[in-house]
Amino acid sequence: MPPSPALPRPGVLYEPVDLEYLTPREAVDAVTADIRALNPLPADAHGLFTATRHIDLLTAVLARLAGDAHYFSCARDSSKDAEISDRLAATAVPLAQILAHYSQALVPLTRLARTTPPSTAALDRIEVHQHLVAATELLIHAQAAVRKPVRAAAPVLAAPAKPITAPIRGGLGGGPPAAVPLALTPAQQQALRAIDGHQVEVYEAFSSRVGRRRVRTGGPDRITIQTVDALFAKRLIRRDTGTSRFAGQRLHLTEAGRDAVQSLGPAPLPAAVPAPVRATSRAR
Numbered sequence: 001m002p003p004s005p006a007l008p009r010p011g012v013l014y015e016p017v018d019l020e021y022l023t024p025r026e027a028v029d030a031v032t033a034d035i036r037a038l039n040p041l042p043a044d045a046h047g048l049f050t051a052t053r054h055i056d057l058l059t060a061v062l063a064r065l066a067g068d069a070h071y072f073s074c075a076r077d078s079s080k081d082a083e084i085s086d087r088l089a090a091t092a093v094p095l096a097q098i099l100a101h102y103s104q105a106l107v108p109l110t111r112l113a114r115t116t117p118p119s120t121a122a123l124d125r126i127e128v129h130q131h132l133v134a135a136t137e138l139l140i141h142a143q144a145a146v147r148k149p150v151r152a153a154a155p156v157l158a159a160p161a162k163p164i165t166a167p168i169r170g171g172l173g174g175g176p177p178a179a180v181p182l183a184l185t186p187a188q189q190q191a192l193r194a195i196d197g198h199q200v201e202v203y204e205a206f207s208s209r210v211g212r213r214r215v216r217t218g219g220p221d222r223i224t225i226q227t228v229d230a231l232f233a234k235r236l237i238r239r240d241t242g243t244s245r246f247a248g249q250r251l252h253l254t255e256a257g258r259d260a261v262q263s264l265g266p267a268p269l270p271a272a273v274p275a276p277v278r279a280t281s282r283a284r
Contacts, residue, residue: 015053016060017241021232024065024088028095028146031057032139035098039136043125045113051102058099065092087148094141101135184234187227189264192253194221195237196261201248202228202239216248236260 014034019027035054041047065088072085108124184192194200199218202225215223228251231237236257239249253261 014057016056019057019060019064021229023233024068024091025146027061027064028091028142031061032143035139036136039132040129041132043109043112043128048109048113051105051109055099055102058095058102062092062095062099065089065095087145090148091142091145094138094145098135098138098142101131105131184260187224188230190221191223191227191231192236192257192261192264194219194223195251196253200251202251203248
């Protein structure tokens with residue numbers, strides 16, 4: 001099941017796969033919490049391991065931001081999408097600077113992980129401390145950039161989505177489920193039915209662009225990755241993490257997703273195709 005969007009979670013050591021279905025803001029907050037919780041790093045092999053893990057996380061978030069910024073810059077023409085693209089690109093700047101400081105700290109950290117003369121070790125500890133302090137101070141700039149408000153785009157006239165009611169399970173204190181309205185677009189309704197009735201998988205091809213994921217369906221329906229991400233955000237679906245994302249991870253309905261499908265009712269019948277008009281020829 002994908003990680004909960006309620007991040008950061010104290011005491012959790014994140015891996016790139018944990019950030020896959022988070023929003024950019026949630027991913028930046030998760031990495032920030034992880035880095036702050038474990039700094040200052042010990043000047044030994046354990047510190048070197050943690051630094052390489054943080055580099056892995058920063059690289060994954062940067063790749064995601066770059067891919068999403070490219071998508072919003074060229075996929076649509078609205079001013080809101082342009083602002084989102086600018087915000088994602090601006091968020092990547094302090095993260096890249098943090099990654100640079102971590103990379104520069106690797107050289108002294110690798111020496112400290114081995115047996116080194118006391119004089120050299122003292123200088124290496126100072127260098128590691130300087131880079132990691134600078135990296136930690138830049139985290140606030142990344143969080144501020146990803147939180148920059150985006151102006152609402154001009155309203156677009158479209159058919160209203162069918163509101164449905166899906167029960168949200170009781171919290172830690174128990175209690176009956178509360179019914180809340182979930183506004184699902186026609187594409188999201190179609191995707192829920194497809195996931196319920198077919199084998200729908202999310203995968204990443206080796207030859208695809210960085211940060212690009214694709215959806216493979218076992219039926220005639222076409223589902224976009226944006227629709228899948230929206231369903232994850234609503235906690236209506238989960239993915240099977242028992243397989244590699246390159247081989248394909250199957251999507252399943254959560255309890256709330258099954259309730260949502262039941263609330264939708266039966267799928268609409270396809271429109272009837274009119275019978276072809278047979279041309280009549282006048283007898284000579």
